[in-house]
Amino acid sequence: MRVECIVDGKTLSLSLNSNKPLSLILADDIGIDTFSSCCSGNGCGNCIALVDGNAVLSCMVPAFEINGKTIITFESFKKTRNYQDIAKAYDAVKARPCPICYKSRTLLFESIIARGVTKEDEIMRELGTIECACMDALDEIRIIREAIEIRRRRRVRRS
Ligand code: FES
DSSP states (O other), X not given: OEEEEEETTEEEEEEOOTTOBHHHIIIIIIOOOOOSOOOSSSSOOTTEEEETTEEEEGGXXXXXXXXXXXXXXXXXXXXXXXXXXXXXXXXXXXXXXXXXXXXXXXXXXXXXXXTTOOOHHHHHHHHTTOOOOSSOHHHHHHHHHHHHHHHHHHHHHHO
16 A cells, blocks of 8 residues: 655655554664664564654554654654753653663653643553663653653743
């Protein structure tokens, strides 16, 4: 099938098997080798990309589901001010993800922040997307709240 999508700001038209997972599309068809590990669908959570702003496990999203969607990988996200907000929050809280889950967890935090998810039980549920046990959940919530505040202050300064 033909799939039209935007990946990291580039408009693409790709000829794909409709069931090919997004993780493989990114690696094979677009040349974005962004993931530090791959469990091939067993739920490690280390393959997160943003699809229309939602954090998804890219190894479980088939090609037909990305048609017409906007996809952001860590490769472009790391160049943004929004990434800097989260990186500053890591420093402020003195906690950060390990190298294995860093990219996915950072994109997951961004999804939570940008979608305005603020209820603690909802945040906790979303944080469960990533299996890696390198972080304390309370630290993760502090990072999210800190990044929200850093972003709010940045936007007030700009206006
Ligand atoms: S690679 Fe482990 S959940 Fe996708």
